Amino acid sequence: MAKPISLGIIVLVAGASAASAASLVLPHDRYGNKEGCEYLATGNVDSDGLQHLTKDYLATYATGCMIVDVHADPAGNQRAAGICGYEGEEMLGAEDFIVAAPLSSGTLKIYTATGETWGELEPCL
Numbered sequence: 712m713a714k715p716i717s718l719g720i721i722v723l724v725a726g727a728s729a730a731s732a733a734s735l736v737l738p739h740d741r742y743g744n745k746e747g748c749e750y751l752a753t754g755n756v757d758s759d760g761l762q763h764l765t766k767d768y769l770a771t772y773a774t775g776c777m778i779v780d781v782h783a784d785p786a787g788n789q790r791a792a793g794i795c796g797y798e799g800e801e802m803l804g805a806e807d808f809i810v811a812a813p814l815s816s817g818t819l820k821i822y823t824a825t826g827e828t829w830g831e832l833e834p835c836l
Contacts, residue, residue, distance in 0.1 A: 733781040734766040735789055735810055739834035741765050742819050748835035762830045764821065769808060773798035776806055787812030 741751050747763030747770075750756055759772040769776045769791070776793030783789045789810045794803055807824035814820070821829040 733778055733791075735764075735778060735781055735791055736783065737764075737766055737810075737819070738813055738817070739836075741835040742832035743835050744830065744832060747832065751835050762832060763835075764810070764819065764832055769793060769821070776808075 741748070741763065742765075743749075743751055743763035744761065746756070746758040746761035750761050751763055751765075756772065762771050763769075767778050769778065774795055774797050776795040778791045778793050780792040781789055791808045791810055793806050793808065795806050796803055808829060809822040809824075809826075811820040811822065817834050819832050821832065823829050
């Protein structure tokens with residue numbers, strides 16, 4: 712099975728500046744959609760629809776972002792800045808995400824910098 716781009720990107724951005732790394736404050740260590748949680752549990756990819764989030768990393772099948780800066784508002788929403796790598800590209804990019812405060816169900820809603828929904832992720836238990 713193919714591995715998502717996130718594995719290669721971890722190596723690519725890990726040297727960016729460990730001293731600048733930041734972590735999200737989350738009730739659980741790992742979040743994902745069905746495919747993302749399966750990947751985090753097994754390392755196997757069965758679908759390119761995967762999305763997952765850890766306290767220091769956010770990824771899809773084709774994009775992986777190491778979180779390097781986090782700011783929170785009083786309501787518990789967090790703005791995460793990431794250094795990102797992209798499948799098939801040699802370039803790095805910078806992206807911002809908003810991780811909304813967890814819903815009572817434990818679900819996290821994640822938005823892009825422009826306010827579009829990036830995904831709704833469940834805790835991977």
